Amino acid sequence: MSDIVNYTKDKFLGGKIKILQPKNGFRTSLDSIFLAASINLKKNNSILELGCGVGTILCCLMKREKNIEVYGVEIQKSISEIAKKNLKENNFNGRILNSDIKKLPKEISNRCFDQIIFNPPYLCNNVFFDTKNYSKQISIKENHITLKDWIEIALKRCVDGGEISFIHRTERLGEILEAFSSKAGYIRILPIFSKKNKNSGRIIIKAKKGSKSNLIILPPLIVHKFKKKNNNEFTKKVKKILFNGEII
Numbered sequence: 522m523s524d525i526v527n528y529t530k531d532k533f534l535g536g537k538i539k540i541l542q543p544k545n546g547f548r549t550s551l552d553s554i555f556l557a558a559s560i561n562l563k564k565n566n567s568i569l570e571l572g573c574g575v576g577t578i579l580c581c582l583m584k585r586e587k588n589i590e591v592y593g594v595e596i597q598k599s600i601s602e603i604a605k606k607n608l609k610e611n612n613f614n615g616r617i618l619n620s621d622i623k624k625l626p627k628e629i630s631n632r633c634f635d636q637i638i639f640n641p642p643y644l645c646n647n648v649f650f651d652t653k654n655y656s657k658q659i660s661i662k663e664n665h666i667t668l669k670d671w672i673e674i675a676l677k678r679c680v681d682g683g684e685i686s687f688i689h690r691t692e693r694l695g696e697i698l699e700a701f702s703s704k705a706g707y708i709r710i711l712p713i714f715s716k717k718n719k720n721s722g723r724i725i726i727k728a729k730k731g732s733k734s735n736l737i738i739l740p741p742l743i744v745h746k747f748k749k750k751n752n753n754e755f756t757k758k759v760k761k762i763l764f765n766g767e768i769i
Contacts, residue, residue: 528603535764538580538611541603549577551763552723553640555742556688557581558762559711559725559769560636564588569629569678571622571639571671572596576604576615578638583613584766591615592629594622622674623666629678637675639687641668668693672700681731688713691721698736706732711769712741725769742769 527544533554542548557578566589570579573593583591591608593615595601601619608615620626642664668689675685685705689697691712701708705728712721721741746754761767 533577533763534581534584534766537584537766538577540575540577540580540607541610542575542577543600543603546600547574549575551744552688553577554581554763555713555723555769556638556640556686556725558767559727560638560686561684562586562589563635566590566635568592568636568638569634570594571637571675572641573604573617574600574640576607576617578640579604579615580607580611580613581766583608583611583615585768587613592634593617594620594625594629596621621666623670625674625678633678633680633683635680635683637679637683637685639671639675641666641671641687641689643690643693668696669700672697676701676704676730679730683730684727685730686725686727688723688725691724694724694726697726701728705730706736707734708736709739710736711739714741714743716745716747717743718747 528541529544530539530541531549532539533549540549560582562582562585564586568582568589568591570593573579573595576593579591579593583589593604595604595617598619601617604617608617618626618629679685694710698708707729709727711725713723713725714721742758743756744759746752746756755763762769
């Protein structure tokens with residue numbers, strides 16, 4: 522079923538990690554690097570990434586802190602195998618499991634984690650998305666698992682007081698807050714702007730399970746410098762995140 526046949530090996534964090542990924546399938550984007558940079562890591566944290574893809578986020582986290590317990594779940598078997606290879610080739614220890622997040626293996630479903638991370642498909646199932654690439658479609662468009670499902674599964678697998686972090690389209694913020702309901706608080710929203718004169722297209726959402734603290738909107742992350750000419754040069758802050766591995 523997979524139509525992935527060619528791969529590239531790409532450098533991230535200024536060459537600190539190297540990631541094998543499909544040439545024509547869904548590839549690591551800025552979203553993944555920004556999400557990884559937003560995670561508040563602590564020694565001995567247990568971390569579960571739902572839909573881990575080729576393992577880029579997990580590799581970014583382990584480059585910052587090796588004393589963490591890492592699990593990744595990926596529904597596409599070929600992609601999960603690449604994730605295992607990427608962890609090994611970057612000298613990181615972690616468990617990658619090939620599974621539907623609605624049918625998690627007992628190794629994961631029988632426990633909870635300090636941190637749950639995910640970068641889910643951002644298109645609703647009823648939105649038309651024209652591609653014959655199965656790997657890309659399953660990564661970008663929701664199928665039998667809705668955004669609400671992703672959040673509910675994350676809440677179920679998170680310890681009380683633990684943190685859930687993910688990135689999504691700004692326009693779906695209403696759905697996200699409704700899905701959290703009263704089950705999580707201390708919700709922090711980081712708007713991401715392509716340029717300072719543009720509307721926010723993405724947000725990073727972080728919430729603590731069981732918290733009753735108020736919602737906070739954080740200062741925005743602006744990706745590109747604003748210039749009169751069409752220019753996509755990164756801002757200083759974003760350069761430090763992408764090439765030096767700094768946190769947000």
